Amino acid sequence: MMTKRRRKTKSVSNKITDKKRAAAAAEVKSDNLELQSWANLPDELLELILSRLVVADNIRASAVCKRWHSVASSVRVGDQSPWLMYFPKSDNCYDFYDPVRRKIHSHEFPELDECRVCYTKDGWLLLCRKQWAINHQFFLFNPFTRDLIQLPIREDRHSIAGFSCAPTSTGCVILTVDYISSYVVAISTCSPGANEWTTVNYENRPEFFGSIWNKLVFCNGLFYCLSLTGWLGVFDPVECTWSVLEVHPPKCLVEGFIAKNWSKEKFMTEHEGNIFLVNVCCGDDPIVFKLDQTQKEWKEVTTLNGVTLFASFMSSHSRAYVTGLMRNSVYFSKVRFYGKRCISFSLDDHRYYPSKQCRDWVEWDAFENIWIEPPKDFAGWN
Structure with a gap:
């Protein structure tokens, strides 16, 4: 048991x-x-x-x-890429190239007949149309909504023009910078709904005599103007003050000015409060500088930390995490391969894309195209 x-x-x-x-x-x-x-x-x-x-x-x-x-x-949901807007050689038909989808949209805008584009920001265009002999009519136009805002008529003697933010936002300021003489620069401003421009003449310091301003960007509440010789002028629209920063121009900009390669080969933009300068001399690889206001100098950078720059003669833009595009690159305002690809330069790879067909972009007519920002999730032209 x-x-x-x-x-x-x-x-x-x-x-x-x-x-x-x-x-x-x-x-x-x-x-x-x-x-x-x-x-x-x-x-x-x-x-x-x-x-x-x-x-x-x-x-x-x-x-x-x-x-x-x-x-x-x-x-990954990133920033909406700018589109490249081509100006017509005839009629009023404009092409818009989307570099992400590599698609072209064509639309007619009779509102822009006989107009010249001066600047673009937040999806709006600043344009002027000649009136009579010397006067010009300025206005703001949004091609995605077709909204149009008239501005006061003024004499046309501006070197550059731009605006701070969309005219539908509070505090929008439109600005023109005029070269009066070697000693004087004229700043004109107005706002949407104003009846006239306010113009003030400012004296240049002796070492900046002869400076012609041809690039403009709005950053941290200030307008930054870049001269042909590489100096930075700053206009405060609130205090109505003008000054030239004691920041010596990069050597390559001075050499480019002497060689008369300054008109189409430098670009300025801002990203999150930082100002970037792109210089291409005689079709060579781009050199990118970042403004260090603490040290008061331009510092060459070899990376954009994922940011993509979109460079065009009249205004340039920046974006982070752009879907479908090479990050850490500069995209120029020319399309190759029958509208299938934009010319770009990768700072990671130290080369242009597409290869062997890129160095002629500097020959492109600088006034025939401009980068413009479509509204977020814009799907009106599908």
């Missing part, structure tokens, strides 16, 4: 051990399945999850593995 009991007890003990092993195996299997399910999520589900993340978290998720990197990059 004792032997039978021992055998029975042993049999029960084995069953308990087997159950524990089975439970442990099931737990391990469950953990493996959980890990496997995350690693092998269907692309559609992974896209849905990653598309709901903010940019910073999307970038972190892209570091998990190659597959997650590919999916995260494809659904």
Whole structure:
């Protein structure tokens, strides 16, 4: 009897051990399945999850593995890329090139008949139309909404013109900078709804005599004007003051001015409060500078930290995390391969794209195109 009991007890003990092993195996299997399910999520589900993340978290998720990197990059919601607007040689038909989708939209704008584009910002164009002998009519026009805002008539003697923000925003200031003489610069301003321009003449310091201002950008509440010789003039629209920064121009800008290569080969823009300057001399590789206002100098940079610059003669723009475009690059205002590709320069690869067909972009008529920012999620021309 004792032997039978021992055998029975042993049999029960084995069953308990087997159950524990089975439970442990099931737990391990469950953990493996959980890990496997995350690693092998269907692309559609992974896209849905990653598309709901903010940019910073999307970038972190892209570091998990190659597959997650590919999916995260494809659904990353970044800044809306500017479009390249081509001015017509006849009639009033304009082309808009979307560099992300590599698609061209063509539209007629009779409102722009006999107009010259001066500047663009926040999806708006600043234009002028000649009136009578010397007077010009300025106005702001949004080609995506077709809204038009008339500005006062004024004499045409401006070197550059621009505006601070969309005219639908509070505090919009339109500005022109005029070269009066080697000693005087005239600043004219007005706002949407104004009846006239306000013009003030400012004296240049002796070392800046002869400066002609031909690039303009609005940054941190100030208008920055770049001269042909590389000096920076600053206008405060609130205090109505003008000054020239004691920041010596990069050597290549001075050399370019002497060689008369200054008209189409330098570009200025801003990004998150920082001012960038792009210089291309005689078709060579672009040199990018960032303004260090603390040290009062232009510093050459070899990376844009993911930012893409869009350069055109009259105004340039910057974007971060532009979907479908090479980051850390400069995109120029010329399209090749029958409208399929923009000319760009990658700071990572130190080369132009497309290769061997890029150095003639400086021969392009600078006044025939400009980058313009469409509204976010704009889908009106599909």
